Amino acid sequence: GQSLEQPSEVTAVEGAIVQINCTYQTSGFYGLSWYQQHDGGAPTFLSYNALDGLEETGRFSSFLSRSDSYGYLLLQELQMKDSASYFCAVEDNYQLIWGAGTKLIIKP
Amino acid sequence: DADVTQTPRNRITKTGKRIMLECSQTKGHDRMYWYRQDPGLGLRLIYYSFDVKDINKGEISDGYSVSRQAQAKFSLSLESAIPNQTALYFCATSDFGGKKSYNEQFFGPGTRLTVL
Numbered sequence: 396g397q398s399l400e401q402p403s404e405v406t407a408v409e410g411a412i413v414q415i416n417c418t419y420q421t422s423g424f425y426g427l428s429w430y431q432q433h434d435g436g437a438p439t440f441l442s443y444n445a446l447d448g449l450e451e452t453g454r455f456s457s458f459l460s461r462s463d464s465y466g467y468l469l470l471q472e473l474q475m476k477d478s479a480s481y482f483c484a485v486e487d488n489y490q491l492i493w494g495a496g497t498k499l500i501i502k503p
Numbered sequence: 504d505a506d507v508t509q510t511p512r513n514r515i516t517k518t519g520k521r522i523m524l525e526c527s528q529t530k531g532h533d534r535m536y537w538y539r540q541d542p543g544l545g546l547r548l549i550y551y552s553f554d555v556k557d558i559n560k561g562e563i564s565d566g567y568s569v570s571r572q573a574q575a576k577f578s579l580s581l582e583s584a585i586p587n588q589t590a591l592y593f594c595a596t597s598d599f600g601g602k603k604s605y606n607e608q609f610f611g612p613g614t615r616l617t618v619l
Contacts, residue, residue, distance in 0.1 A: 428607070
């Protein structure tokens, strides 16, 4: 079967750094994406990794290790507005296969 | 202006009723998708379409049908709604295969459907 595992909830302090992990087991793999979804909102694209290594976009970075079937999203200098759910998704040819999401709770 | 719109935004219906959810996009993307989201389960693909003549079933298509009326319009129908179809439904578009080399998806605001 196909599965993506990510923690259901992560708590961090404003201004700190947090890492959200994602492990996957899928029949096909072209790349790993991350999406952010605020409560009541739609998912929005954050990042994409097709090759091993780190991709940086401002305060957010995403890492991929294809040999370990593992990736993570790193959020730095956390702000209250980063409180949201974060989804990893594997690109498998014609579709995205989604993880169940990680709810990020940020405390002042 | 929103690039991907969905109507209605909220809908309450009764078991057995037929209901249609509509999606329109102004992004000019060929690929369109319908998902449902349930708490704790992430997004699950119902149907997807690569162009007007190419429509495919996703992971959970039973109980649903779709129509791609034009490049910009993709509708989802529940022929006879049942309570376990209560969920948040999202439409998405992608330019993957066009100008984009990866499947970045753009989502509409969602339709919250309740089946009593």
